Amino acid sequence: MWQFRIPTWIVLYLLGLLVQTALLPQIFPIGYVPNLVLPITVIIALYETPRRGLAAGLIGGLMQDLWAGRLWGINALTFALLGYAIAHLESRIARDNVFVPGLLAGLAQLLVVPFQWVILRVFGFPFAWSEFMHPLPVWLLFSMLVTPAIGGILGFKPRYEASRRYARSAR
Amino acid sequence: MGGFIFRWRRPIIIVLVIMVVSLSLSFTARVHSKVISLSNLIGTVVSPASASLTYLGNKVGAGVGTVGQLFTLQQENVQLKQKLLLYNSMKLELSELSQENNQLRGLLNLRTAASGWQLVGASVIARNPDTWLQTVVINRGTRAGVHPGMAVIVPQGVVGRVVAATPVSSTVMLILDANSGVGAQDVRSQSAGIVNGRDPVSGQLTFQLFSHHPDVLQGDAVVTSSYSQYYPPGLLLGQVSKVTQTAYGLTETATVIPAVNFNQLENVMVVLSHPSGTSLPPIYGGGGR
Numbered sequence: 001m002w003q004f005r006i007p008t009w010i011v012l013y014l015l016g017l018l019v020q021t022a023l024l025p026q027i028f029p030i031g032y033v034p035n036l037v038l039p040i041t042v043i044i045a046l047y048e049t050p051r052r053g054l055a056a057g058l059i060g061g062l063m064q065d066l067w068a069g070r071l072w073g074i075n076a077l078t079f080a081l082l083g084y085a086i087a088h089l090e091s092r093i094a095r096d097n098v099f100v101p102g103l104l105a106g107l108a109q110l111l112v113v114p115f116q117w118v119i120l121r122v123f124g125f126p127f128a129w130s131e132f133m134h135p136l137p138v139w140l141l142f143s144m145l146v147t148p149a150i151g152g153i154l155g156f157k158p159r160y161e162a163s164r165r166y167a168r169s170a171r
Numbered sequence: 172m173g174g175f176i177f178r179w180r181r182p183i184i185i186v187l188v189i190m191v192v193s194l195s196l197s198f199t200a201r202v203h204s205k206v207i208s209l210s211n212l213i214g215t216v217v218s219p220a221s222a223s224l225t226y227l228g229n230k231v232g233a234g235v236g237t238v239g240q241l242f243t244l245q246q247e248n249v250q251l252k253q254k255l256l257l258y259n260s261m262k263l264e265l266s267e268l269s270q271e272n273n274q275l276r277g278l279l280n281l282r283t284a285a286s287g288w289q290l291v292g293a294s295v296i297a298r299n300p301d302t303w304l305q306t307v308v309i310n311r312g313t314r315a316g317v318h319p320g321m322a323v324i325v326p327q328g329v330v331g332r333v334v335a336a337t338p339v340s341s342t343v344m345l346i347l348d349a350n351s352g353v354g355a356q357d358v359r360s361q362s363a364g365i366v367n368g369r370d371p372v373s374g375q376l377t378f379q380l381f382s383h384h385p386d387v388l389q390g391d392a393v394v395t396s397s398y399s400q401y402y403p404p405g406l407l408l409g410q411v412s413k414v415t416q417t418a419y420g421l422t423e424t425a426t427v428i429p430a431v432n433f434n435q436l437e438n439v440m441v442v443l444s445h446p447s448g449t450s451l452p453p454i455y456g457g458g459g460r
Contacts, residue, residue: 020300021297021300025297025298030298030434033302035302037300064300068304069306070301070304125349127303132303
């Protein structure tokens with residue numbers, strides 16, 4: 001049941017942010033470093049209720065905002081909405097471990113970048129649309145590949161399945 | 172009689188054989204040249220067969236030897252592959268060390284050139300998780316004398332300035348950041364303006380010029396000006412790549428390619444203090460004015 005605990009989410013986001021700030025910049029050029037909070041939010045929200053999906057996104061986004069040190073709330077808002085939407089969608093779609101997380105993460109990436117561009121413009125960061133969107137293909141591919149990989153490594157299960165296994169092992 | 176021969180047949184045969192061999196030896200010793208010719212004749216007659224057999228024997232021997240060697244060769248191959256891998260990794264390591272050595276040598280030269288300046292070396296340990304914010308974290312803080320507002324440089328030019336410091340680390344806002352503004356001037360024409368971070372992806376800077384008709388040309392070097400609040404004057408910012416007019420043609424804006432390669436930012440220098448009125452040698456952007 002560890003996957004449903006908030007401290008687990010915090011540890012996951014912490015590890016993700018560490019990799020994102022210290023390791024990925026060694027691989028990707030400046031401006032193209034992908035986000036790991038998004039795939040983690042998608043994976044957590046896929047097995048959660050909308051309210052808890054929202055909470056997970058809020059925690060991850062807030063952690064990224066605190067880490068980044070400017071415009072506190074932009075990532076919290078973005079990922080909270082994303083967590084809610086993914087968890088809401090989860091009950092309406094067929095679930096598998098590879099294609100659905102990958103496609104949802106790709107779709108999320110497609111929506112998150114323009115959404116953040118609008119928010120940034122409103123709050124005084126007038127980045128050019130074309131230049132802001134330039135790394136999108138890289139991020140799209142990254143999130144579509146990395147999200148199922150993270151899901152596979154963590155081995156998250158739906159709540160009913162996890163609790164059945166938990167009940168069986170308790171017996 | 173018959174009984175006697177039968178009884179002594181073995182010694183008789185032995186004695187006869189010894190006698191025949193002795194006679195043959197004695198005879199052939201005397202006519203050995205004829206014996207050699209005979210032997211040669213036999214050799215000539217059977218030579219194709221012997222040659223074929225020898226050839227076959229050699230081939231089979233070689234084949235058997237190769238099969239035997241296969242195991243040795245396999246081991247040798249594995250060893251050679253391991254050695255190759257080792258040499259390749261050594262080569263890679265050597266090239267990395269050479270690159271690092273160049274960087275450190277550059278920093279050392281910078282430190283020597285700026286002898287009156289108080290500099291502290293630092294390594295970049297992390298970047299900002301938001302791609303549109305161009306800040307990095309360095310491993311020197313207030314304990315090393317680093318405080319907000321201090322300029323951060325490398326031999327190639329200006330990196331940025333410290334915006335926050337803890338006892339052990341500091342956050343540096345790169346000149347690429349959208350919130351960064353550096354008082355700058357064109358080295359050739361002395362046209363002054365502000366260099367702003369333009370966008371996070373292209374990594375280019377915008378040189379907003381103050382004058383209505385500034386004299387800025389493509390290829391001009393842009394350095395920090397003496398009006399700059401945080402940066403010592405004369406530090407290289409970059410090179411003008413394009414000059415454009417603003418929307419109503421009132422002022423001109425130049426696009427500047429930064430002198431620093433921000434993708435390979437590993438070691439930097441924080442300027443703790445510098446004597447006023449001093450500038451660096453021309454190779455670092457200073458002294459040319």
